[in-house]
Amino acid sequence: MNVGIFTDTYFPQVSGVATSIQTLKNDLERKGNTVYIFTTTDPHVAKNTIEPNIFRLGSIPFISFTDRRIAYRGMFHALKLAKELDLDIVHTQTEFSLGLIGKFVAHSLKIPCVHTYHTMYEDYLHYVLNGHLLKPYHVKQMSKLFISGLSGVVAPSKRVYDTLQGYGIKTPMEIIPTGVDLSEYTRPIDTVALKQQLNLQDNQPILLTLSRIAHEKKIEILIQSMPKLLNYYPNLVLLIVGGGPDMDDLVELVTKLNLTENVLFVGEVNHEDVAPYYHLANLFVSASDTESQGLTFIEAMATGLKCVVRSSPYTDDLFDDPSLGVTYSHPEDYVGLVLQYLQHEHVFDDVQPRQQKLYSISSDCFGDHILEFYQDAYKYFLRKKLANEPLKDGQYYDD
Numbered sequence: 044m045n046v047g048i049f050t051d052t053y054f055p056q057v058s059g060v061a062t063s064i065q066t067l068k069n070d071l072e073r074k075g076n077t078v079y080i081f082t083t084t085d086p087h088v089a090k091n092t093i094e095p096n097i098f099r100l101g102s103i104p105f106i107s108f109t110d111r112r113i114a115y116r117g118m119f120h121a122l123k124l125a126k127e128l129d130l131d132i133v134h135t136q137t138e139f140s141l142g143l144i145g146k147f148v149a150h151s152l153k154i155p156c157v158h159t160y161h162t163m164y165e166d167y168l169h170y171v172l173n174g175h176l177l178k179p180y181h182v183k184q185m186s187k188l189f190i191s192g193l194s195g196v197v198a199p200s201k202r203v204y205d206t207l208q209g210y211g212i213k214t215p216m217e218i219i220p221t222g223v224d225l226s227e228y229t230r231p232i233d234t235v236a237l238k239q240q241l242n243l244q245d246n247q248p249i250l251l252t253l254s255r256i257a258h259e260k261k262i263e264i265l266i267q268s269m270p271k272l273l274n275y276y277p278n279l280v281l282l283i284v285g286g287g288p289d290m291d292d293l294v295e296l297v298t299k300l301n302l303t304e305n306v307l308f309v310g311e312v313n314h315e316d317v318a319p320y321y322h323l324a325n326l327f328v329s330a331s332d333t334e335s336q337g338l339t340f341i342e343a344m345a346t347g348l349k350c351v352v353r354s355s356p357y358t359d360d361l362f363d364d365p366s367l368g369v370t371y372s373h374p375e376d377y378v379g380l381v382l383q384y385l386q387h388e389h390v391f392d393d394v395q396p397r398q399q400k401l402y403s404i405s406s407d408c409f410g411d412h413i414l415e416f417y418q419d420a421y422k423y424f425l426r427k428k429l430a431n432e433p434l435k436d437g438q439y440y441d442d
Contacts, residue, residue, distance in 0.1 A: 044076045044417065045129055049121075049145030050136035051105070051113055053082040053097070054314070057286070058111075058255065059338040060161050062314055063199075063221040064136055070222075070410030079128055081121055081141060083112040098124055100141070114140035122148050130154060132417055136161065138189045146192070155194040155424035157416065160186070160203055163333060183210045190214050194427070195420035197413070199336035200357040215423055217416050221336050222409030225401060227318050228345035234323045241282070241307060243323075248279045248385055251324035251348075253317060253339045254331065256287030261353075263293065264330035264374050269302050271378045276385060279305060281328075284320055286311035321346040326384055329353060330374065337361075341404045344368070349391065351380045364396040 048068065052060045068078045083102035088094070100117030125133075125148045133149035133156040135142040142158070149156035164182045187210055190196055196216045198204035204218050243249065254260045265281060272279050283293070283306065290308065297306045312320070321327070327343035329352040334340070340361060343350050350368030352358050362368040369380050384391070402408055 044071075044414075045131045046071060046076055046078045046417075047081060047125055047128070047130040047133045047145070047148065048078060048136060049081045049133060049141040049148070051083055051102075051139055051141045052111060052137065053080055055085060055087045056111065057311055057314060059221075059336065060136060062338050063159075063161070063336070065314075066222060066224060066406045067410065067413060069224065070406045071414070074410060074414065076414075079124075079130070081124075081145065083114050083141065085112065100144070102140070105139075114144065118144050118147055122151055125152060132157065132421065134159070134417075138185065142189065146189075150192075153428075155417075155420045156192075157195040157197065157420045158190060158193050159197040159199065160190075160207060161199065161336070163203065163206065186210055187212055194424040195416060197416060201360065202356045203336075205356070215419070217412075217419075219409065219412045219416060220404065221338060221341070222404055222406040223338065223341050223345055224406045225345050225404075227315075228321065228342055229401075232319050232322045234319050237319050237323055241309070243280065244278065248276050249324045250279065250281045250326050250328045250381065251284065251320055251343075252281070252328050253284040253312075253320065254329070256283070256285050256290045256293060258289055259331065259333045260287075261330040261332065262289075263296055264377070265328055266293065266296055266300065266302065266306055268374070268378050268381075269305055270300065272381060273305060275382055281306045282309060282320065282324065283307065284309045284312055284317065317342070318346065321348050324348060325388075326351055326381060327368075328377075328381065330377070334358065340368075344397070344400060344404065347397065349384055351377065351384065364393070365391040366393040366396050367400060 048064055050060065050064055052058050053064060054061050068080065071078050078096065080097045082097065082099055084099045100114040100121065102112040102114045105111045105113045121144050130152060132154055133145045135145040135156060135158045146156055190212050193214050196207065196214050197219050198207060198216055199221050201218055204216055207216060252262060252265055256262065262283060269281055294308065297303055321343055327348050327350040332353045332355055334355065334357060337358065340350055340352060340358065344367055350362060352368065352370055354370035354372045358370045362370055371377050371380055
């Protein structure tokens with residue numbers, strides 16, 4: 044199968060969406076398919092760089108998200124390429140520029156177009172004129188408009204699925220969580236050199252958070268909790284890995300709280316280099332309540348690192364056993380849960396729940412489910428084409 048993935052976000056940009064796409068690409072190719080990435084140009088990729096099966100369209104920084112980009116040209120060039128590549132299906136990963144181009148290409152070639160709905164936009168409205176311009180109603184209408192005419196939608200979590208159903212979307216949907224390449228995280232890794240690089244001691248307890256440094260991640264809650272934790276573990280370190288627009292504000296907060304020795308900002312790390320940080324830490328922590336598919340949570344779980352994260356339908360389902368991690372609903376509960384794991388390090392070491400989770404979060408399982416979804420979407424596309432009218436609920440999976 045020749046698959047065209049259309050996305051505004053791809054490496055070298057660091058994001059969960061880029062990681063999800065690369066994971067899918069690698070697994071589909073391992074299973075004998077050919078995957079072509081249509082994405083934006085990037086200032087960190089030289090114009091003449093040869094990237095096999097990756098096609099970059101002219102782009103500019105996206106308003107209010109200047110570290111993300113949006114294509115401003117290339118629609119007909121993408122169509123010409125797609126014809127030459129003989130695409131069988133288009134899989135869009137954004138509702139903006141490349142997503143619209145992907146829909147145009149699929150419509151022009153008369154092939155199915157499916158979509159993964161990655162982002163809960165209602166959590167990000169504050170970025171656009173402090174929430175005064177766009178309202179949840181606009182997100183609902185935008186989502187319904189984009190998804191209309193598609194042959195299927197992938198919801199990475201139940202939260203996304205329930206939200207789209209609440210919008211009144213009738214397009215066939217499946218919950219397919221993004222997987223990870225377990226081999227990257229389960230193999231033994233020597234962390235001695237990394238500890239030396241970060242000036243960390245051998246027995247120093249380490250909390251790790253890895254994400255975009257932005258308001259919605261609520262990293263300030265983790266920082267503000269450090270003084271209480273330091274009463275019990277004076278040499279405790281919070282390792283913050285990632286970059287983003289709110290870095291200066293967090294550095295200022297750390298200085299204000301006199302925590303410069305206990306909160307370390309690593310900066311942005313290439314995805315292929317993040318595994319050692321998970322192996323280095325004692326716990327993975329997060330205060331974000333906007334995750335629709337927390338890939339860093341899954342990566343931490345794959346390394347055997349327990350997690351203390353904010354409660355949501357997604358995280359409550361993912362961390363359903365204390366040997367994997369726990370969730371909390373109120374920031375004041377965070378400190379007690381972290382201390383519970385640090386003080387009783389090996390009490391929650393039941394390996395069976397983790398083993399059961401590993402396949403369900405693997406890239407192999409992810410790829411299998413997506414390929415099945417493509418087949419179902421193709422059936423739906425053909426039935427809709429032959430019927431020349433919308434299909435009723437229940438006709439999606441019928442042979």
